[in-house]
Amino acid sequence: MKNALIIIALLFSVSVYANEKDSTIINKTGFSLDFKNVFGTAPFEFKKEYTTAFGEKLNFVTLNYFISNIKLTKKDGSEYIVPQDSSYFLIKHLDSTSHGIHLNGIPAGKYKSVTFTIGVDSVRNTMDVSKRTGALDVGARARGMYWVWNSGYIFFKLEGKTINEVDSLSKNFQYHIGGYGGYETKTINNIKVKTIELGKIRVSSKKHPTIHIQVDIAKFFDNVNPLKVAEHRSVMGGPFSGKISENYFNIFNLENVTY
Amino acid sequence: MLPTKQPYSWNLIGIVTCLVILILSSAFAVKTFTPEPMVLEIPSNFPKPTYDFANNPLTKEGFELGRKLFYDGSLSKTGDISCGSCHQQYAAFIQADHDKSHGVDDQLGRRNALPIFNALFKKSFFWDGGVPKLDFVPVNPLENVVEMDMKLDSAILKLNASEKYRSLFKNAFGVDKITSVEVLHAFAQFMGAMISANSKYDKFVRKEGETLTANELEGLKLFQTKCSSCHATDLFTDGSYRNNGISLDFNSDKGRAEVTDNPADIGKFKVPSLRNVAFTGPYMHDGSFETLEQVLEHYNSGIKQSVTLDLQLMNKDGKPGIPLTKEEQAKIISFLHTLSDFELLHDNGFSEPNH
Secondary structure, eight states: HHHHHHHHHHHHHHHHHHHHHHHHEEETTTEEEEEEEETTTOOOTTTTTEOOOOEEEEEEEEEEEEEEEEEEEESOEEEEEOGGGEEEEEEETTOOOHHHHHEEEOOOOOEEEEEEEOOHHHHTTTOOOGOOOOGGOOTTTTTTTTTTTEEEEEEEEEHHHHHHHHTTOOOEEEEEEBBBOOOOOOBBBBBEEEEEEEEEEEEEESSSOEEEEEEGGGGGGGSSSSSTTOSSSSSSSSSSSHHHHHHTTSSSEEEEEOO | OOTTOOOHHHHHHHHHHHHHHHHHHHHHHHHTOOOBBBBOOOTTOOOOOOGGGGGOOOOHHHHHHHHHHOOOOSSSSOOOOHHHHHGGGGGGTBBBBOOOOOOOOGGBBOOOOOTTGGGGOOSSSSSOBOOOOOGGTTTTHHHTTTTOOHHHHHHHHHHHHHHHHHHHHHHHHHSOOOOOOHHHHHHHHHTEEEEEOOOOHHHHHHHHHHOOOOHHHHHHHHHHHHHHTTSSSSOOOOOOBBBBBBBSSSSSSOTHHHHHHHGGGGTTTOOOOOOOTTSOBSSSOOOBBSSSSHHHHIIIIOOOOOTTBBBBGGGGSBSOOOOOOHHHHHHHHHHGGGGGHHHHHOGGGSSOOOO
């Protein structure tokens, strides 16, 4: 019996060793995306007061956005597309562990750009629930990022309060932006696909690049469409949501690449 | 360290023991998850299902679990409102005698509850078609603050805390931890398997030995010329959205336009199925008509004209309405009664468990 236990232990250790070996091979080539939320030149923090380009004073309580369908483009134009089932990420400002996306198994080579969807593609928006796990799980991680009565993911959510200097009263604002284009008939489509030029980066067994992306919430209010909170305190769908999605398309920019 | 001094046979015994343990444990693992497949018969007079059970294999355990969840009031904030509260079997799965249904704390919903049978064949759900997939239908009433007011993740926490539910989910889906996938699949199994296709009319068209009376047959003919362009196929709906002239004020409910943001959709609502319509009053999205007589008279003389009024309701002389004499209306109503499926209303398989 003692021997049997030893054999079981041996078998177990062999399988553990095999698993470790597999994962080290995969880990050898990869890259990371790191999303850094800022407000202009200041770091982005909840409950801290900021002023928009239109002089509105405000603070924030929620900032969440989906990043999905990531692909890397090589210098020769060929692409590496991250397997779709594992290409959905929900960045929540409150949860710093969600700010970094780590991808493994990327073919070694030189890449010139990274492309991702800000939001969730239309096909995934209407898939069977078994294809909506992880970041897309409306009963767990994606809570509050899904419209239940008008089915679809909220791609970008920003909430907070404006502060009135005269009476120092605060008033809520909320921007819930989504819209995948509709299932039966055409509806608002706010899916934005962003490509960020990287110059030249190298992925190899020795080089694991981290692409640092700045997400500038100050630009959310003025680049390119003016968004005065007092005029649009609550936007959840509707035509103006398109203007806001044009703005948040512009807030994602490359800071630098580190290895 | 390897026991090199031990005789060879001891090692052999060890390996054999090890294998036996492995085989036994795998046999037990399989034994805990063997749900019994359930076969659904698709009625020959129905169109193709829109829901694909390939992603969610229908089993007796999954269906029964969906049924238990459907009737479980503890999934609401106040613990007393279940799906079955507003979808009552004796009323063909709507809330009887309510133009708008009562949710938690007796709050009223905005629209008249729709029946849930034949969900397997629907192109979209709810009066405005806001949900295109059966899997996601239960989340809407569950999270709606005037219906059950329970976030899906809170419901899942509650289910995971219950030993009984954990074992039911394990039996049905083979999981130790309940997630939204299994919860929504269970609901979809129960609702998807709820097919209503055994009315007198069905047995007549399928030539199963049922006949319609002369009155009912005349009603059917009238129905085919006056109503079936919208209430099409044997589902008795074409699944489209139309403004049927109920109201001129759409400020409180824009209908389909709330989903599409398209002004051309203001005041349009889903064409409902007419199956079991004798039980599903009051009628229309706002429950404004108590009786079928009122409904038919509405189409004859009561249509209110607005920009998005359905063109099929306009006559050549520029006046709205479907001209119907009282006699014709009565015949259509007698035909509509042949769409009542008493088997659905009395099928214990869809009733509240232990009820």
